[in-house]
Structures are given as C-alpha cells and as structure tokens.
Amino acid sequence: MTAATKTATALSLESVTLTFPDGDRRLTALDEVSLAVAPGELVAVVGPSGSGKSSLLAVASVLLRPDAGRVVLAGRDTAGMPDRERTRLRREQVGIVFQQSNLLPSLTAVEQLLAVEHLRGGSVRGARARAEELLESVGLGEAGRRRRPHRLSGGERQRVNIARALFTGPSVLLVDEPTSALDHERGEQVVELLAGVTRRHRTATVLVTHDRGLLGRADRVLTMRDGRLG
Numbered sequence: 405m406t407a408a409t410k411t412a413t414a415l416s417l418e419s420v421t422l423t424f425p426d427g428d429r430r431l432t433a434l435d436e437v438s439l440a441v442a443p444g445e446l447v448a449v450v451g452p453s454g455s456g457k458s459s460l461l462a463v464a465s466v467l468l469r470p471d472a473g474r475v476v477l478a479g480r481d482t483a484g485m486p487d488r489e490r491t492r493l494r495r496e497q498v499g500i501v502f503q504q505s506n507l508l509p510s511l512t513a514v515e516q517l518l519a520v521e522h523l524r525g526g527s528v529r530g531a532r533a534r535a536e537e538l539l540e541s542v543g544l545g546e547a548g549r550r551r552r553p554h555r556l557s558g559g560e561r562q563r564v565n566i567a568r569a570l571f572t573g574p575s576v577l578l579v580d581e582p583t584s585a586l587d588h589e590r591g592e593q594v595v596e597l598l599a600g601v602t603r604r605h606r607t608a609t610v611l612v613t614h615d616r617g618l619l620g621r622a623d624r625v626l627t628m629r630d631g632r633l634g
C-alpha cells in the first residue's frame with residue numbers, strides 16, 4: 405500500500421474472517437471480507453437477515469476481534485493491540501448509531517451529548533456550546549434540545565443519536581439500520597442527514613440497511629451474502 409492510499413483510508417478491513425461457535429463446529433459470519441472506506445465517503449451495505457451485516461459493524465468498530473485478517477482504524481493496525489487500547493481507540497475514533505434509539509430516558513437531548521463528555525472525564529461546561537451547535541446542525545431546534553427522549557419523535561431521536569455519535573469527532577461512523585423504526589419519508593430524511601454529516605465531518609461512514617429505497621445517497625452500495633461482501 406502506498407502512503408497516499410494509506411492516508412486516504414480511515415477504515416480498512418483486510419481479508420477479515422469471523423466465526424462463532426455453533427455446536428461442535430464453527431459458523432462463519434464473515435468470510436475473508438475486505439473493505440476500505442475513505443474520509444467523507446458513505447458506503448451502504450445491504451443483504452438478507454443473517455448475512456453478516458451486524459458482524460461487519462462489530463469487527464469494524466473493533467468490538468470483536470476477527471479470527472483472521474486485519475482491521476486498520478484511523479491509520480492504526482488493531483490486530484495485536486491490547487483490549488484497553490482498542491477500547492480507547494473505539495471511544496475516540498468510532499461513532500456508532502444503532503437501529504433503535506438507545507438514549508437515556510432521564511436526560512434531555514443536550515444532556516445526552518454532555519454525558520459522553522462526562523464519561524470521558526472532560527469538562528461538561530466547556531462542551532455545552534459544542535453540544536448545542538451539533539444538535540442544531542442535525543436539525544434539532546432550541547425547544548427540542550431541552551426535551552427528554554419520550555417527548556421527541558422517532559426521527560428527532562435518531563438525529564440526537566447521530567449528533568451524539570459525532571460528538572467525539574470520530575473518523576469512522578457506523579450506522580446499523582437507522583431507519584427501521586421510521587416511516588419512509590422520515591427514513592429518507594435521516595439518510596439525507598447522514599450523507600450530509602459524512603461530507604461535513606469527513607467521516608468514513610458505513611450504513612447497514614435492509615431498505616434498498618434509501619441507497620440513492622450512498623457513494624457505493626455493497627451486498628453482503630453468506631458472510632461475503634461484494
């Protein structure tokens with residue numbers, strides 16, 4: 405790999421294989437998967453249930469170690485990295501948006517982001533302006549920013565999730581079925597938003613979805629089938 409291609413890749417999976425125990429055999433969830441995503445690029449991954457999409461995100465987020473192959477995140481080869489360092493790298497470099505909103509029920513939208521800063525041991529006071537700005541940029545107005553999750557719509561909750569995932573300034577954004585709880589129009593708006601933040605924040609974004617109707621905004625669409633990516 406040349407220096408130029410290295411700097412142009414924020415996330416790279418090289419011949420990654422992941423297996424799970426399955427009785428006295430092993431089930432292959434990822435079968436020599438290779439993928440490189442550049443900063444500012446939105447890659448969509450589609451595929452049937454059980455084809456390995458969530459496994460792909462778990463390996464890309466360095467949550468799971470592959471059986472074979474390498475994951476290079478923000479220029480760091482994670483293969484031989486101790487767990488503690490992998491966790492730190494994930495916290496700093498990876499933003500994750502899950503299918504369902506997993507916001508804390510007792511916190512307002514702004515506080516959801518400040519909680520991230522608190523957990524990192526940072527200054528909550530110093531982070532407030534940035535949290536407000538980020539929520540504004542994903543389309544959450546002044547009133548919405550003061551609401552707890554049960555008083556936000558599904559689309560608004562996903563916007564808060566996206567803002568929270570971006571809060572640490574990650575180089576990689578991993579998004580798992582962000583529209584599954586939304587109607588088509590709101591789903592489209594969320595994908596539009598993800599395309600926008602990918603450009604503005606220069607994240608290498610991987611979006612897993614069942615919904616082929618949402619793929620128009622992706623730079624590339626890849627299909628996962630039986631653990632293989634093509």
Ligand SMILES: Nc1ncnc2c1ncn2[C@@H]1O[C@H](COP(=O)(O)OP(=O)(O)OP(=O)(O)O)[C@@H](O)[C@H]1O
Nearest residue numbers: 424425431433451452453454455456457458459460
């Ligand atoms: N923790 C686990 N233990 C054992 N097998 C697992 C585990 N997680 C996933 N698998 C298996 O690995 C394969 C890939 O699963 P994965 O969840 O990655 O698929 P998926 O494409 O995300 O599916 P869905 O669209 O239904 O979420 C499946 O056969 C699944 O049963």
